[in-house]
Amino acid sequence: MAQDIIPCATPPVKSDWLKAYQKNPNAYAKAGDTTLYVPVTIHVLGTDEGVGYFSVPQILESLCQLNEDFSESNMQFFIEGEFNYINNSAWFNHSTIATGYEMMISNNIPNTINSYIVGNAAGAAGYNLPSANAVALLKSNTANGSHLWAHEIGHNLSIQHPFLGWEGNPYSYNSPTPTEVYYNYTEFQPVFYTDTIIIDTALVEYVARTNCYEAADGFCDTPPSYLATGWNCNSDASSIQLQKDPDNVDFRSDGRNFMSYAANACNAHFTPEQIAAMRANLFSEKPDYLYNQNPQNAAIADAPQLIAxxxxxxxxxxxxxxxxxxxxxxTRYYYEVNRLASFSPAFVVASGVVEDTSAEVEDLALNTTYYWRVMPFNEGNTCTFFSEGESFRTGEVVGVEQIEGVQTANIYPNLLSTGQSLYIELTTNQSLALQANLYNLKGQLIQPLFNTDIHGNFSTSIAMNGLSAGMYLIGFQSNGNIFYEKIIITK
Ligand SMILES: [Zn+2]
Structure with missing residues (x-):
């Protein structure tokens, strides 16, 4: 599959906004070097059965890379809301832009850059779709130092490929280079329709920069390039492939630009003119995106110590x-339970993102050793790392009914709001000295509940006052043994 994927399916066309901007860039506000904070909504697609998600550590790594790629632009992205998991096989594995459009308009959150991480992005590594104002990213091409997200957000903020016009037109050094190229952007209009084929013309850019403001992407600090398929670079990031312009002047493409199709290892920057256009685009076309200029983005210095x-x-x-x-x-933690001490991603058995410093894990197997760890992050800073791993072993279920002499036990409700009463009803067939205490998850005593002798029927109700929301354990102690039941207090 990998060799058939095209690097980007974004429309090879300059928006009306970009055309107007490039006629008079100085007329547009850009706010100098002020850092601009832009919200992104992260939609994680899976199959109908909920399989195939891009993992949370991969999301965090990719977002960290995105912010590194945009640090020179003084633009930073933060997570808006929770990760939006969508189980839909047709959207997860979409082979046409039309299906991607449907996915986007059905799920977009306004005034954020909506990013959809999928298993098939219409046969491309990614694309930005102007009619839906969202980007799609192929999950297999997004992590591990990829600059794909930066590339597609570049498109979302108006900038184009330096080789604009060559998309779909193979370049050959052995043929004369034309002065114009033609491209089809039927599916990529500001409004989505597919029944009219639209062909436009792009001027071919010269090495001499005589037409750089009219030709290709319209920026003069992005030198000419005619390479519209993925390519590798020399050690100076220039293309291995030699090209010649219409005047027969030889040149190599600049692989440093995130908007080129050079391999990830070549990519390093946006140019000043690209940066200026993206900043102007935010202020001019998308000012509503700039609603939160103070997101939590402080660096995280340490991974947490695991308690239990x-x-x-x-x-x-x-x-x-x-x-x-x-x-x-x-402000958030990703926790992961794994079958292997190596934490191989294929052996994750439970995971999630929580705002609290605890999590409940269910549906594990009996008499099995598991390993777990935690990764802290916040909405604006995901350049983070895992804690050390710890392990535990699952044992038999224990509860008050395991106490010798107890015939029946009824403890309810186990989900109760603060102030509500907890009922404990026991029947014993022998005389029993029983003590019950309330503990938090760290095993610290919160309050004693009762300490009494029981023979036959016993019932009591206890008002659960003054407890913060969370999970607690009731420890029943008899003859030196302790048995736990859990309860959950909600607000
Ligand atoms: Zn592109």
Missing amino acids: PTAGEEIPLNAIHLSWENTPNA
């Missing part, structure tokens, strides 16, 4: 609660 469970301790299968220490500047 640790060191392979055995935990009853019905009481597996992960807890870790608060990390300065983190």
Whole structure:
């Protein structure tokens, strides 16, 4: 599949806005060197069965790379809302722009850059679709140091390929270079329709820069390039392939530009004119995107210390609660439970993103060793790392009914709001000294509940006042043994 993927399916066309801007760039506000913060909504597509998601660590790494790629532009992106998981096989694996358009207009969040991470992006590594104002990214081409996201957001903020016009037109050194090239942008109008074929003309750019403001992308600091398929570069980031302009002047393309099709390893920057256009585009065409110029983006210096469970301790299968220490500047945590100590991505059995410093894990197997770890982040800074891994082993379910002498036990509700009463009803067939205490997940005593002798029927109700929301354990102690039941307090 990989060799058939085209690098980008974004329309090879300058928007009306870009044409107007390039006639008089100085007339547009750009706010100098002020950092601009731009929200992105991250849509993670999967199949109808919920398989195939781009993983959270990959999202975080890719967003970190995006912000690094835009740091010279003084533009930074932050996560708007939660990751939006969408289970839809047709959208996840879409082979046409028309299906991608439907996915985008059905899910876009206004005034953010909507980014859809999919398993097939209409046969391309990615594209920006003007009619839907959103970008699609092929998950296999997005992580591991890829600059694809920067490339597509460049398009979203108006800038074009330096080789504009050559898309779909193969270049040959052995043929005379034309002065004009033609391209089809039928599916990429500001309004989506496909019933009229639209062909436009682009002037071919000269090495001498005599027509650089009219030809190709309209920027004079992006030198000519005619390479519209993926290409590799020399050690100075220039193309291995030699080209010649219509005056027969030889040149090589500049692979540093994120908007070229050079391999990721060649890419390093946007040019000053590209940066100026993207900033002007935000102020002029998308000012509503600039609603939050103070997102949490402080760097995260440390991964959290894991509190429990640790060191392979055995935990009853019905009481597996992960807890870790608060990390300065983190507002969210990704936790992961894995079958292997190597944390191989293929062996993740449970994972999630939480704002709290604890998580409940269910549906694990009995008598099995698991490994877990946590990655802290915040909406504006995802350049982060995992904690050390810890392990635990799942054991038999234990509860008050395992106490010798207890015949029946009824503890309810186990999900209750603060102030509501918890009911405990027990039947025993022998005399029993029983003590019950409320603990938090760290095993710290919150309050004693009762300490009494029971024979036959016992029932009590306890008002759950003054507790913050979260999970708690009730420890029943008898003859030196302790058995736990969990309850959850909601607000
Ligand atoms: Zn592109």
